[in-house]
Amino acid sequence: MSESRKEKLEAIDVHVHFGGVKALNGVNLSLQSGDILGLIGPNGAGKTTMVNVLSGFQMPHPGTVKLNGENVSNLSARKMARAGIGRSFQSARLFPKLTVLENLVIPGLGIGLSRRAATSQARDILDWIGYREDPDRQCDSLPYSDERRISIARALALRPSFALLDEPASGMNEQECDRLMQIITRIPQEFGCGVVLIEHNMHVIMGVCHRIHVLDGGKSLAEGTPDEVKKDPKVLRAYLGEQASRPEAVI
Amino acid sequence: MALASSVAPAQEAEPIKIGFATALSGWLAAYDQEPHQAAILKIEEINKAGGLLGRKIEYQVTDTKTDLTLTANVAASLIDWGANMLVVPPDFDYGAPAAFMAQNANLIAISTGASDPKMGVQGVGSNVFSAHSAGQAAGIVMAEYAHDKMNAKTAFMLEDVSLEAHKSSCAGFVAGWENKGGELVGRDSFRMEDTSIAAQITRIKGLASEPDIIFLCSGLPQGASAVRQVRAAGIDTPILAEAGMSGDYWLGGVPNLKDFYVPTLMSISDDPRPEVNKFIEAYKARWGALPTTEFSILGYCTIEQWAAAVEQAQSVETEVVLAVMNQFEDQPTTCGPTSYSDQIHIQVSRPQLIARVENGSFRSVEIFRNQFVPDLKLLLRSSN
Amino acid sequence: MTHFIQVLIDAVAIGSLYALVALAIGLVFGVMRLINFAQGDYITIGAYSLVVPSAAATPALMFGALPWPAMILCVILTVVVLALVTERLAFRPLRNSDLTSLLISSFAVSYFLQSLILMVHGGRPKTVSIGDALSRAVEIFGVRLPGVQLLTMVVALTLLIVLVLFLKKTPIGIQLRAAAEDFQMARLLGVPANRVIAIAFAISGILGGTISLLVIIQTGTLDIRMGLMPTIFAFFATVIGGMGSLPGAVVGGYIMGILSVLLQAYLPAELRPFRDAGVFSIVILILLVRPQGIFAKTAKERV
Numbered sequence: 001m002s003e004s005r006k007e008k009l010e011a012i013d014v015h016v017h018f019g020g021v022k023a024l025n026g027v028n029l030s031l032q033s034g035d036i037l038g039l040i041g042p043n044g045a046g047k048t049t050m051v052n053v054l055s056g057f058q059m060p061h062p063g064t065v066k067l068n069g070e071n072v073s074n075l076s077a078r079k080m081a082r083a084g085i086g087r088s089f090q091s092a093r094l095f096p097k098l099t100v101l102e103n104l105v106i107p108g109l110g111i112g113l114s115r116r117a118a119t120s121q122a123r124d125i126l127d128w129i130g131y132r133e134d135p136d137r138q139c140d141s142l143p144y145s146d147e148r149r150i151s152i153a154r155a156l157a158l159r160p161s162f163a164l165l166d167e168p169a170s171g172m173n174e175q176e177c178d179r180l181m182q183i184i185t186r187i188p189q190e191f192g193c194g195v196v197l198i199e200h201n202m203h204v205i206m207g208v209c210h211r212i213h214v215l216d217g218g219k220s221l222a223e224g225t226p227d228e229v230k231k232d233p234k235v236l237r238a239y240l241g242e243q244a245s246r247p248e249a250v251i
Numbered sequence: 252m253a254l255a256s257s258v259a260p261a262q263e264a265e266p267i268k269i270g271f272a273t274a275l276s277g278w279l280a281a282y283d284q285e286p287h288q289a290a291i292l293k294i295e296e297i298n299k300a301g302g303l304l305g306r307k308i309e310y311q312v313t314d315t316k317t318d319l320t321l322t323a324n325v326a327a328s329l330i331d332w333g334a335n336m337l338v339v340p341p342d343f344d345y346g347a348p349a350a351f352m353a354q355n356a357n358l359i360a361i362s363t364g365a366s367d368p369k370m371g372v373q374g375v376g377s378n379v380f381s382a383h384s385a386g387q388a389a390g391i392v393m394a395e396y397a398h399d400k401m402n403a404k405t406a407f408m409l410e411d412v413s414l415e416a417h418k419s420s421c422a423g424f425v426a427g428w429e430n431k432g433g434e435l436v437g438r439d440s441f442r443m444e445d446t447s448i449a450a451q452i453t454r455i456k457g458l459a460s461e462p463d464i465i466f467l468c469s470g471l472p473q474g475a476s477a478v479r480q481v482r483a484a485g486i487d488t489p490i491l492a493e494a495g496m497s498g499d500y501w502l503g504g505v506p507n508l509k510d511f512y513v514p515t516l517m518s519i520s521d522d523p524r525p526e527v528n529k530f531i532e533a534y535k536a537r538w539g540a541l542p543t544t545e546f547s548i549l550g551y552c553t554i555e556q557w558a559a560a561v562e563q564a565q566s567v568e569t570e571v572v573l574a575v576m577n578q579f580e581d582q583p584t585t586c587g588p589t590s591y592s593d594q595i596h597i598q599v600s601r602p603q604l605i606a607r608v609e610n611g612s613f614r615s616v617e618i619f620r621n622q623f624v625p626d627l628k629l630l631l632r633s634s635n
Numbered sequence: 636m637t638h639f640i641q642v643l644i645d646a647v648a649i650g651s652l653y654a655l656v657a658l659a660i661g662l663v664f665g666v667m668r669l670i671n672f673a674q675g676d677y678i679t680i681g682a683y684s685l686v687v688p689s690a691a692a693t694p695a696l697m698f699g700a701l702p703w704p705a706m707i708l709c710v711i712l713t714v715v716v717l718a719l720v721t722e723r724l725a726f727r728p729l730r731n732s733d734l735t736s737l738l739i740s741s742f743a744v745s746y747f748l749q750s751l752i753l754m755v756h757g758g759r760p761k762t763v764s765i766g767d768a769l770s771r772a773v774e775i776f777g778v779r780l781p782g783v784q785l786l787t788m789v790v791a792l793t794l795l796i797v798l799v800l801f802l803k804k805t806p807i808g809i810q811l812r813a814a815a816e817d818f819q820m821a822r823l824l825g826v827p828a829n830r831v832i833a834i835a836f837a838i839s840g841i842l843g844g845t846i847s848l849l850v851i852i853q854t855g856t857l858d859i860r861m862g863l864m865p866t867i868f869a870f871f872a873t874v875i876g877g878m879g880s881l882p883g884a885v886v887g888g889y890i891m892g893i894l895s896v897l898l899q900a901y902l903p904a905e906l907r908p909f910r911d912a913g914v915f916s917i918v919i920l921i922l923l924v925r926p927q928g929i930f931a932k933t934a935k936e937r938v
Contacts, residue, residue, distance in 0.1 A: 081823045095816040097880075098809070106813050110825015115806045158824060278758045412908040439899075440908045444864035446652065446850055449645035449784065450899035456779060457638050472760030472856035479855040483770040483781055500692035504762025504855030 007033045007068055007084070007161045009054065009194060014063030016049050016218075023049040024060070025218040031211075033161065034188040036195045038209035038226075040202075042238060045215040047198045048090070051164045054196065055087045056080030067161070086160030086193075090167050092151040096140035100126070100150055103139055107157040125153045128190060129183050145176040149183070156187065162194045163187065169201045177204055184208045206230070214238070266309040267302075267567055269294065269554070270329030270337045272349035277317025282341050285542050286363040286550030287312065289530070290338060292537045293554035303558050304565065315340060319348055326352035334358065335567045338553055341383065341546065343367035343374075350375045357569050359576075361557060363549045366416055366494075368630040371596035378569060380576065380591065382553040383546075384598040386416050386493070387625045390423025391430075392514050392603050393466060393491040395621045398431040400605075401489065403463035405436045407455055409477065411469035413443035420493040421468040422632070423625060428466075430623045436462050443473045452484045461488055470495035472504075479505045497545060499612045506611075514603035516545040516586060518615045522604065526585050552586040559584075599624050637777045642900045643893075648784035650892025651791035654885045655846050656869035657876070658798070659839035661884030665815030666835045667730065669737045670870060673721060674843060675862030676748035681714040681847030682857055683752055685765065690757035699765050706765070711844030718840030719833060721748075726836075727829070752859050766852035783852045790845060795885065798838070802881075807834055815879065868895075875921050877928025886929060891918075 010030040016023045024046045031037040039047050052058035053065060056077040065073045067083055075083065086107075094103050101122050108118025126135055129149050142150065148168050155163050165184070169177050185208050187195050199205045205212060205226070212229045214221040222232045229235055271290070274283040294308045302308065311332055315322040326337060326349035337353040340346040341364025353360035354376030362370045362379070366386040371379055397403040406428055411417040428435060437458055439451040455465070465488050469477060474496045481490065482505060489510040497513045517527045519541055530551055535541050542548075557572070559582060564571040581588035587601045602620035606613040656674065663671045685699035685706070698709040725744045729736055769782030802808040807830070814821040814831045822828050850861065869884075872891045876883025894917055898910045906913070925931070 077819075078822045081825065093817060093820050095813045095820070097816060098812060102809055102813075105809060106821065106826065107824045109806045109810060115809075118806075154824070281759060410908075438904055440904075440910075442908075442911070444860075446861075446865055447645075447649045447853060449648060449781075450642065450896045453638070453641050453645055453779075453900065456641070472762065472854075472858045475760075475762050476854035476856045479764075479770070480781075480853065483772065483783065483853075484779060485772050498692075501760075501762045501856075503693055504764050506764050506767060 005033075007194070008066075009085070009162050010064075010066045011050065011054060011060070012064040012066065014050070014053055014060040014065070016046075016053060016058060016060060016063075022218050024053070024063075026063075027215065027218070027220050029213050029220070029223070031162070031194045031196065033192055033194050036184065036188065036197060036208055036210045038205045038212040039196055039198045039215065040200070040205055040212060041215035041221070044217075046218045047215055048166060049218075050215065051087065051166055051196065051198060054162075055085050055164055081158065081160075084161035085164065086155035086158045086162070087164035088148075088151045088155045088166060088168060090170070092147040094139040094142070094147060094151055094154070097138060099136045099138055100131070100133075100142070101135040103150060103154055104157045107154055107159075111159055121157060125157055128186075129153050130179065145172050148172070149180070152183065156191055156193075159191065160193055162196065163191070164196045164198075166198050167200065168197075169199055169204045172201075177201065180204065181207045264306045266307045267304070267561075268332065268334045268336075269308060269310045270326070270332060270334030271310060271312035272315050272322055272325045272329060272337060272339050272346075273312050274317045274340050274345065275312070275314040277315075279315075279317040279340055279342060279345055282364065282544070282546060285544055285547035286341060286553070287338075288538050289534060289542065289547045289550035290363070290554045292534055293551045293558075295537070296533070297554070297558055303561055304567070315345070315349070317345060319345065322346070323348035323352055325349065330356045330358065336361070336557055338363060338550075341365055341549070343370050346370060347375050350379045354378045359557070359569055359572060361553050363553050364546050365597075367419070368595070368597050372594055373627070373631055377593075378573060380596040381598075382549045382556065382586070382589075384601050384603075385423075385625065385630055386419030387423030387426070387629055388599045388601070388621065389493040389514050389603070390420035390425070390466070390468065391427030391623050391625060392619060392621045393493070393512070394424045394427030394433065395431060395623065396512070396514075396605055396619050397464045397466075397489075397491055398428070398433050400617075400619065401464065403433065403489075405434045405460075405462045406464050406466055407436055407458065407462040407488075408438040408466045409448075409451060409455075409469070409481075410438065410440045411443065411467075411473060411477075412440045413473070414470065416495065417468040417470060417493070421466070422629060424466050424468065426625060426629055427621065427623050441469075441473070441477065445473070448477055448480050452481060452486065455481070455486060455488075456484065461486075464488060465490045467492045467496075469493075471498075471501055475501045475504045478508065478511065482508065494545075497606065497613060502608060502611055502613075508608045508611075511608040512616070513606055513613070514619075515606045515613070515615075516604065517548050518604055518606060518613070519543070519545070521615045523615060523618065524604075530585050548586055552584040552589070555584045555586075556582065556589055594627060595630070597630075599630070640778050642896060644778060644780060644784065645900075646893040646896035647889070648787050648892075649896060650889035651788050652846060652849060652888075653865060653868050653872055653892045654888030655791055655794065655842050656865045657872035657884040657888035657891075658795075658881065659842040659846075660866070660869050661873045661876070661879070661881050662811075662815075662835045663839050664873065665879050665881065666811065666818065666832050667726065667737070668734055668818075669726060669741060671726075671839065672738075672741045672866060672870075673744040673748060674839060674869070675866030676745050676752075677714050677718055677840060677843035678847045678850065678862035678865065679752060679857075679859065680717055680748060681710050681844045682763075682851050682861060683756060684710050684713045685763050685851060686756075686761065686857070688755045690759075692759055692761065694756075694761050694763070696763065699763055703766075707844075707848060710848055711841055714844035714847065715837050715840030718836040718843065722833060722836040727832070730832075749859050756857075756859075758859070761857045762855050763851060763857060764855050765848075769852055783849065786852070787849050790849065794842065794845065807831065811835060815881075868892075871915070871918050873928075875918055875928055877930040880928065880930040883928055883930030890921075894918075 014027045104122035105118045108121045213223045216238045273287045274280045313325040337360040339349040339362045346362045350360040360379045362381045364383045365381040370381045410421040491512045560572045560575040563575045577593040579591045605616045686694035687697045772779045772781040810826040868891045872887030873884045876887030894914045898913045
């Protein structure tokens with residue numbers, strides 16, 4: 001279960017623009033196996049674009065993405081997945097007519113496990129995330145928060161080197177959030193991978209991240225430990241106006 | 252000058268020109284090729300015997316390629332060549348463009364095998380004829396045969412509604428059957444594309460009592476499929492069909508078929524008529540092989556009947572020949588007695604050779620002629 | 636009552652046939668968003684493989700002359716190979732094209748295959764008789780069950796069960812289902828796209844070969860366009876069942892079969908020639924009420 005070799009994922013001077021809008025304007029970030037890096041910022045700051053770049057859905061132009069020193073900027077999403085970048089999506093995107101178990105078996109088969117091994121791994125992960133309900137239930141009838149958990153589990157079932165989680169906590173109540181936080185915290189020790197976490201929920205971010213990278217208007221605003229970022233005046237200024245009306249933000 | 256003309260031999264008189272707009276390629280060729288060859292056989296026979304009105308018959312054949320537009324162009328070029336008469340394809344749709352051109356050029360056009368009365372006065376024009384029988388007549392013949400020769404009183408009719416040709420023969424059957432006082436205990440329809448006629452068969456099975464005969468107006472291949480399914484359902488009722496289903500080659504699909512009857516123009520193997528057998532032998536001698544379809548003989552009598560009219564009229568001028576042809580009453584031809592009127596330019600009561608399937612091939616039974624004759628209304632309306 | 640049961644059996648028998656074709660179309664549509672109209676020509680070529688390619692009016696038997704296990708194997712193998720070849724040559728290069736291009740390419744393949752048959756076998760329809768033992772009917776309580784109808788229903792049921800087991804229990808089957816639901820997501824999770832699509836085509840080939848045998852036993856005739864009508868009905872079956880849903884395709888097939896037979900059995904004689912118009916009118920009504928189809932997917936669908 002433990003990975004002794006440290007892997008490294010880097011984004012170097014990444015620019016992305018859509019038409020006239022600059023979504024990312026020279027952002028640098030990096031993380032290693034075992035890190036949990038939070039990615040926060042106001043709406044439109046470029047968080048999802050950054051994750052898209054890291055996972056091959058978006059090419060940086062200009063800019064570079066390196067995985068263990070190798071330039072992977074031009075790799076497609078599928079090739080990035082094969083290279084070890086797993087991600088979950090804002091909309092979960094589970095296979096609706098497949099069961100919970102089958103959704104988790106798919107990535108296992110994808111990394112070359114036999115059906116028995118993939119099923120066994122799937123059950124282990126379900127157990128690990130604390131999913132006690134019926135694994136043979138079709139995913140199109142799952143409650144929202146379960147969907148989120150399963151989609152994270154599915155990304156992890158790929159045994160990625162890095163798991164990029166896109167707003168897993170949105171729409172969850174306090175109890176569900178706590179459960180989610182417990183899961184995310186234990187990812188590095190269970191799977192040995194690094195985690196990039198996009199979230200608006202500050203409680204979750206502050207609770208699980210080792211480091212936080214703040215984006216605003218496509219530019220890096222700050223990076224540091226939760227405590228450092230909490231007190232950073234630039235961050236407070238960027239957030240104060242916006243976050244004042246958001247009840248879940250507890251800075 | 253006077254010297255030259257007085258010793259002008261008969262052969263140097265201006266030839267009579269017959270133009271053939273014929274499908275030598277495309278799907279229609281299968282039905283046009285052999286009648287065409289039979290027609291040429293007749294022309295050669297006439298020439299050998301001294302020509303028509305002492306003049307040699309010259310012919311020109313141009314391929315219509317089973318293409319509608321090309322057919323019209325072919326006819327136009329044959330008319331330009333100076334044709335005195337046009338022989339056009341044996342199908343209303345694919346022959347009409349050529350017949351139409353002939354009509355407008357005031358020439359007679361004869362289709363060797365069109366079974367649609369619209370290849371005639373009320374359709375393409377008053378100069379246009381078909382050497383074949385109307386589809387309705389085939390239905391009437393079988394209705395009368397069933398009644399007179401098979402003592403049938405009740406009939407079920409299974410109608411292929413995909414093509415006009417089949418609908419006409421069913422319309423004819425109904426008229427002929429009712430005329431004889433027969434009872435139509437049921438009817439159903441199916442289409443060329445139907446994979447299964449299970450529902451129609453269920454209807455037949457559901458009749459209060461088994462009908463004496465089943466009349467099937469259909470063609471190939473769907474007719475063969477229907478026969479197979481009817482027999483597979485355990486229905487052994489005699490089936491009468493129309494001319495579209497003659498030909499041994501499809502019988503492999505319904506092994507051990509019995510009690511299946513069709514009206515035919517002739518039999519290549521066992522025709523009882525000496526003149527027909529003479530034609531078959533002459534065809535084989537000329538073309539090196541027996542004809543494979545019964546429709547070949549129609550090409551032969553197309554030329555035969557026009558030549559006879561020209562002889563009687565002592566001219567090739569359209570009006571005069573037309574007048575003679577419009578009065579044909581049982582004019583003897585190798586195909587059988589041929590009649591036309593100024594309204595009806597297709598055969599409606601030509602005797603048919605009834606054939607029946609025995610031991611995997613069609614065998615001739617007897618010659619039969621219908622008494623009931625379709626009126627214009629029936630000829631020009633295909634559904635009933 | 637017996638009559639109604641008879642009609643119902645007729646309906647289920649033809650419905651089984653349509654369900655099998657609909658399944659083939661639905662499977663390929665699921666993984667590729669391609670409505671493969673060439674499926675009809677797969678059926679036609681499977682049927683023609685029973686005879687020796689020639690323009691003869693009475694063709695000699697080719698696979699049709701073999702003992703029936705070998706015959707079935709050869710016909711099905713022929714169609715599977717054909718399906719895989721068309722996938723590889725015609726459809727794979729266009730995989731990332733828009734749906735219109737895919738649809739046009741399936742028409743092109745269909746036209747090409749029909750022209751090929753025309754060239755090799757000639758235009759004249761031919762007949763071939765196989766499975767004559769099945770040509771008789773069994774009577775049970777006054778209900779007539781022709782052997783071929785019984786066979787069709789049994790074969791359809793068997794194939795359905797085998798297919799369900801395949802899709803549920805085997806690794807490639809599960810991956811195929813995932814790919815049919817969300818192709819992009821499946822690829823991200825390591826589903827081998829090429830293999831999955833090839834398998835879908837191979838299954839459509841197995842179904843096509845089976846159907847061609849069933850149709851020939853029933854009709855005994857070979858015609859270039861024999862696969863057209865079942866394919867059109869199957870297409871409508873997938874639409875009313877819900878595109879992308881395999882159970883929907885099967886149910887849709889049975890609905891089409893039942894509608895077709897019921898209309899033929901109960902319409903008055905004058906209206907029966909317009910039976911197909913009736914069937915399609917009812918299909919339109921179904922779609923007006925439920926445009927997405929009966930078993931429509933609730934998830935966002937990339938159409």
